[in-house]
Amino acid sequence: MKEMKKKSRKLQQQKRTINVFILMSILFMTLIGYLTYFELFSKENIIASSYNRRQWAREDKTLRGTIFDRKGVVLAKSEMDGETQIRSYPFGALYSHIIGYNSISYGKSQLEAKYNEQLLNINPLNPVTDLRDKITGTKSVGHNLHLTLDHQLEKRAAELLGNRNGAVVALQPQTGEVLALVSKPDFDPSNTSLNDNWSKLIESEENPLLPRATQGLYVPGSTFKVAVSLKALEKGLDLKDFYDQGSIIIDGKKIENHGGTAYGSLDLERALAVSSNTYFASLGVALGEGNLKDLAQEVGLGKNISFDVPVSSSRFNYQNMSETDQAAVAIGQGKILVSPLQMAMITGGIANHGVVMQPYLVDKVVSANGFVVKKQEPNAFYRLAEADFADQVEEMMVNVVDNGTGRNAKISGIGVGGKTGTAQNELSAADDEKEHTWFIGFAPAEDPQIAVAVILEYSGSTGGKQAAPIAREMMIQWLKEQGII
Incomplete structure (x- = not known):
């Protein structure tokens, strides 16, 4: 009788162990599945999200790149005011629907969002630059965008529209x-x-x-x-x-x-x-x-x-x-x-x-030292x-x-x-x-x-x-x- 009870308890323990093992396996496979999904489908969106606070941590250590028109007119630039980086738009509202905004409160939009990694010189596949900057405390410089837009033509279009919506x-x-x-x-x-x-x-x-x-x-x-x-x-x-x-x-x-x-x-x-x-x-x-x-x-x-x-x-x-x-x-x-x-x-x-x-819109992405990182060709x-x-x-x-x-x-x-x-x-x-x-x-x-x-x-x-x-x-x-x- 005692032997049967011992065997019963042993079987119950084995069942509990197996159930725990199955549960842990399910949790492990769920985690692996999520990480795989994240790596394949979600990573880029989350990394590039304008609400990703890591982006702003990176921005504190990087002078954001400049945006130019096709003839070299500066449309957006960043400058340091003491320890604070200020993003300025020399032509005010003119490029608001193209360049967008770059705000720690409201996120980023338009080119500021789409080309955030380039403007901050971030390469998710090569974290060496980030590590170097943390060790040395130096401030990186982002890449610059050269657009196909013509400032004079853009300005003329805005003048012709005037106060009319369209x-x-x-x-x-x-x-x-x-x-x-x-x-x-x-x-x-x-x-x-x-x-x-x-x-x-x-x-x-x-x-x-x-x-x-x-x-x-x-x-x-x-x-x-x-x-x-x-x-x-x-x-x-x-x-x-x-x-x-x-x-x-x-x-x-x-x-x-x-x-x-x-x-x-x-x-x-x-x-x-x-x-x-x-x-x-x-x-x-x-x-x-x-x-x-x-x-x-x-x-x-x-x-x-x-x-x-x-x-x-x-x-x-x-x-x-x-x-x-x-x-x-x-x-x-x-x-x-x-x-x-x-x-x-x-x-x-x-x-x-x-x-x-x-x-x-973006003709080329150019590094701070003049190297062409990316050039768009007509297709x-x-x-x-x-x-x-x-x-x-x-x-x-x-x-x-x-x-x-x-x-x-x-x-x-x-x-x-x-x-x-x-x-x-x-x-x-x-x-x-x-x-x-x-x-x-x-x-x-x-x-x-x-x-x-x-x-x-x-x-x-x-x-x-x-x-x-x-x-x-x-x-x-x-x-x-x-x-x-």
Whole structure:
């Protein structure tokens, strides 16, 4: 009997030991799994997080790198005031939506966040520098960023926008270099200003912290007709016998031209020049759901844009499309949303024989002693159309400026292509003085060196009247700098 009790106790002890062993094994495997997941998927995000206090410990020991424009103009720099490092922005709010801010209270944003490791000269795979600095007590110097932006063009864009809310994007069609990237309203990114005004900034209905050029999403209006024209050419759909009476009924819905103007007999080129809604609505129905969905993918709607600062993906929010939906999309209305950067890329793609180049802001990362750590080379991103169709639409866009709604973008002696747009939004249904106005364009037409997208929020006018003159002045500024005019 005693032997049986001993065996029973022994078995129970063994079971408990096994259970403890199993529990410890599970805990150990969970820990190994977490560490593996962290190493493979989470490490970079946590290391780079603007709220990682180790980053600020490193910053105390490093003079943060300087940020320059393409010509060497200083846009952001750090200086020592005794033991305190001060990050300053010589042009105040001008680059707030590009360079961002660097605040111990509110974290980092934009380039200050994305390139934090480079600006602090941190190499997570090589901790020797950190160890050396701890031993010697010396202060390291971060790498410098040289941007593709042109300060004079950036400043001109901000002047042209003035106090109006909106965005201006300018890029080089053949390389993808971003030349200007302005969003309004903006804000002062200095630490003093952020500390004094943070509550106002986050509570403001105008949302000054939103980088509209890259993260603002808008209905494209008639600027999207250039994309629809690409698909129409590809499918051989030019409604040459179309007669524009000023309005049309599609599936019970009335669609009108701006001001109800009747344009009479139209082909595709003339319809784009005068921006006929009735023609393009009919063209959308003729193309049909499948072609329009293909078009959305081909021009990049919904595509993730890898860029130096965060970008909101454009949207094409349709599962099934009625004829009314098809008509709305073809005139740039309905459930489609685009960023100004996306529209500049589409414009640049048309100007570059159908190839959209990868946009970029940081041209190179350079160490304090002048060594080029990283150099960005131009890369093709995607093809939105075959070269022949893109070149035809390019010529049609020149006609828009020469003989259509884009006349206010004309430059004497220079061929300019463009397209105007007036877009309905959540406010314009109740008040037609609240429509967004667009203009997209490029110049010179024979060898485009700049592509521009301009949007003015709730301006209550037309793209030809308000946005086209801004694009014109942007193109003039750049072409003068290049010695073309």
